Amino acid sequence: MSVVQNIRKFLQTKFEMDTSLRQKLIKEGGVPPSVVSGLINERKVNPNLISIVKIADYFDCSIAIVIGNDKYNNKKFVYKKLTQDQISNNLKDNISKLITNKQIKPVDLSKNIGIAENSIKELIKEDSRKKLLSLKSIIGLSNYLEVTIDELIGRM
Incomplete structure (x- = not known):
């Protein structure tokens, strides 16, 4: 699977658990609606790092999990919010x-x-x-x- 497909799968799984998360990610997480829509519909073929960091920050998980790198799936850390x-x-x-x-x-x-x-x-x-x-x-x-x-x- 491509990185975008992995991100899409990650987001869809989250949104299926709570349908309000999409709007919360946009409003509270600061991820532009066009980016969320592009990732969900796989139109965003090369998302930028900052958007992926915002997604990981919002869901309090590693970037590796967002992009589908299962190698780091079982590790939990405290993540810093960065500019x-x-x-x-x-x-x-x-x-x-x-x-x-x-x-x-x-x-x-x-x-x-x-x-x-x-x-x-x-x-x-x-x-x-x-x-x-x-x-x-x-x-x-x-x-x-x-x-x-x-x-x-x-x-x-």
Whole structure:
């Protein structure tokens, strides 16, 4: 199943338990109606990380569970609520630390996860204007570096 299909399945399961959750997710969770509708109808083929974080925050679960990564299904943590800037800064800092610890060059990491060669290099350099990577790229990073997305963005 694709990531979008997994997100759809997650949301549908939640909405079936309580039909008011869809509107609550929009109003209280801050997820735009177009995003919720796009995910439910599988029209949103590349959701952004911030929307997925808002969904995970609202349902107090890991991002891995929202995107269908059963590997982390049984683990329960206390998750921090983060702003978009905190997510961006934490992602940059944590990627920098991980590539230093694992002695991987940013260009090699980009190649290994199948994204543009300079994507990670541009993201982590000082004064970079680049804020985030695509959800697909972040999933690739998480899998390759063997850390959860929640850890990558400093949510736990």
